[in-house]
Amino acid sequence: MLLRLAPWILISVLVVPLAAGLLMVILPAFGYLPVLGGETFHFDAWQALWQRPGLYRSILLSYASGLITTLVALSIVALFLAASRGTWLDRGIRRLVSPLLAIPHAAVAFGLAFLIAPSGLFVRWVSPGLTGWERPPDILIVNDPLGLSLMAGLVLKEVPFLLLMCLAALPQLDPEKRVTLARSLGYSANIAWLKSVFPVLYPLIRLPVYAVIAYATSVVDMAMILGPTLPPTLSVSILGWFNDPDLDHRYMASAGAVLQFGVTLAALLTWWLGEQCVKRVSQGWLVNGARNTGAMAIAVGGRLLLATTTLLAISAIGGLVIFSVAGFWRFPDALPGTFTLDHWQRILPSVTTPLLNTLSVGLAATLMAAVMVVATLENAVRHHLPVSRSQWLLYLPLIVPQVAFLFGLVVAAESINLRPQVALVIAAHLLFVAPYLYLSLSEAYRRLDPRWMQVAHSLGASPWRAFWRVRLPLLLAPLLTACAVSLAVSIGQYLPTLLLGGGRVPTITTEAVAMASGGNRRLIAVLALLQALLPFIGFSLALLIPRLAWAKRRQMRGVA
């Protein structure tokens, strides 16, 4: 039966290419790369790697930014949720946050860099009036050696993702009941939420948190724009070695890719150890009976932090919008001297094909992933399978850094005569889309009250009929949200599109990155805004469709 095979199909679709790609990178890391004459195994590449100037700092930067970013983003989300009371202000902030998920990482990075740079928007607005600066101050903010700008950029992008994951998981926990009960015992609302809801919420968003850690330790595009340069983060260094004209650097690049995998694993392990400690230490706090300590700080801090994050991200986008129509903009003018539509006119004629490619690849990958993931989940629910240990295999593509296996995957595909083409790009996107879809959907799927299906069966519906008529409609909102996340993930893919498509499948993202290498900030702004357009439409539809479909059934509209 096909349904029983579904989990295995899903796992092999993800794991086989990953393993093949990893193998093709591990071999050169130990000296085996016959094309370049490497036919014996040895550790030369590792020796060369350890001698790279600045390697230890690169490693430390990647490791630390992964952990710190995640900790900060998670705290902001948790504090906001604890403080959030469903007022118009809280709802407004929530609504503003979700579209931020649609904006590609690189676009946010460009926008943020321009906000906070010494010649950026903030300084322009207060200069020379308040500062007296006629020239930008010579201060190292963007590309700072500690990677603080990079971490800030990552936090801006990860907060909306974690918030969305929390909002999707929360309804299954009946948070209102828990809070009400705790309040009846005299706890203030914020403390009640933190003590009674967060401990049960965290296990549900644990995997997304791990995905965030893995992503932040190995991110390339944001690190290139905001990260330190002397030395850069490990993943940026690796990409440089892979692209070095001196082909002998390949061996070292491969060793670096393996090392990056190790650094990501180390960060994950550290977090896991941290979880264990927090579990021990917090037990006392959970039951110490303190009902109001810190409640005020949480109320103010939670809202303030999330609002700041949101405002920063929106200002970054605002900066992009201004740039996309800016003429020359002399420092310290608050606004450009002239405005022009030149930049849009120059780009628009050439983006039809990339936009269509982006959309068709994204929809195809999302659709295939949705079918496989739903089949897998349905199989698990129908046969009452516990969350199996093999589930972590699904997340491998999110945990193994892209630079660690994509270069090898190209070789693997070529070896079995798979030439670059659209189908291959879709398959590569599937590697990243399917895990995110699973991540976004599985909790909602599992936790749907089983009594709904029992009722359907007792009314005589076959398992399939119950699935189509009861389960899917009940899960419409989370399913659409998961699909929107997947579409956004697909649209943001750069390396897989370029490498597996051999450059022949231009998407709006490959155009944007190619244009970014030319550094014309105005054209970059136009492409970044266009790049954000499709996922934005996706998220809007995911919000709108359930509202339209269930216009008369308020309870079914979902939370996303």
Add this chain to the structure above:
Amino acid sequence: MLTPRSPRRLASIAPLLALALPAVAAPDPSDWQNVVAQAEGQTVYWNAWGGEARTNAYIDWVAQQVDERYGIELVHVKLGDTSEAVSRVLAEKQAGNDDAGSVDMIWINGENFAAMKENDLLFGPWAESLPNYPLTDPDNTPAVRYDWTIPVEGLESPWSSSQVVFYYDTALVEEHPNNMPELLDWAAQNPGEFTYPQVPNFLGNAFITQALLELSDNTEVFYAPMQEGDFDEATEPLWAYLDELHPHLWRSGRAFPSNSADLRSLMGDSEISIALSFSTTEASGAIANYELPDTVRSYVHDSGMIGNISFMAIPYNAENKAGAMVVANYLMSPEAQAEKQDPDVWGSNTVLSMKQLSAEERALFDDIDLGIATLPPSELGEVLGQPHPSWVDALAEAWQKRYVN
């Protein structure tokens, strides 16, 4: 299976073959008519840096031209970095794809060329057989036969010539420096207002190479492969200079812009007042694009500036070699070169020798307005050749060891 034996027969069915059989015999460039016939109906995937709207627009124009003239469909594969194409060819070779490669033609030069040549990743020789090749006057222009001192040997055809120039904002700088020691003095008096891209970016490499050539008494040694033991003594003046310069740079040398585009943004934001570029027309183009103020002008150092030529190469396993050769030849035509040199289009300098052109063809170039910030050819001074890649590699490596910590 149909196995074509005679090139003539192959030519007549080439369009069909392109669809049906990926593996065809390599075309013989000396039989040009046959190459053109074979090229008809081919789709040529041209892997070229895609970071500049004007460059991309020019490539689109070329695509229209070769479609009308030769029935070739030209597809621009936009790269963020040329080495992406080198990677691709390498992966294909690694996987045993020796005749249906996905890269037909690469815009390339210098280190990428050296690496591909050394690892037998290139098709050829073919370039010297192109009908338009003699227009570059190769016998009197060594630059078209050596790519960073590496003999080209017909493995790539010349496309554009470029030279490093400095540009500065006349609203902020009274008198620009004319050589490296003056640049140091100027930087010391105007701290934070000059920087160069981080090595090993190619413009960053060009800057330290330029400094090396200017500061050394004997530059001949740099044009031969580096010998063991040469390095420390020959580069000593450079490091002394950079050690002294860095504290006066933008952000005190604690960070560097990543490439020429970054550098241009810093100039546009008034963070720095002097920058450099590998394109003589960059400043004019950037003014037209609203990226730089119209007070920017270009200048060169007294002793001449490093320059080079960029080329077209065809990978050994390219699927559409005939089409690639026809496009490469068209790119060297007076018409295509003049269009490229027009700053309104792109502003990239021709590789053709004016002596070899007819009066009519020369007129195409004479009529071009170079733009306000572009130096006329007579003021560009001497073009210094790029040192041998072994020197450039070693310099980049040493720079990293010294300044990355």
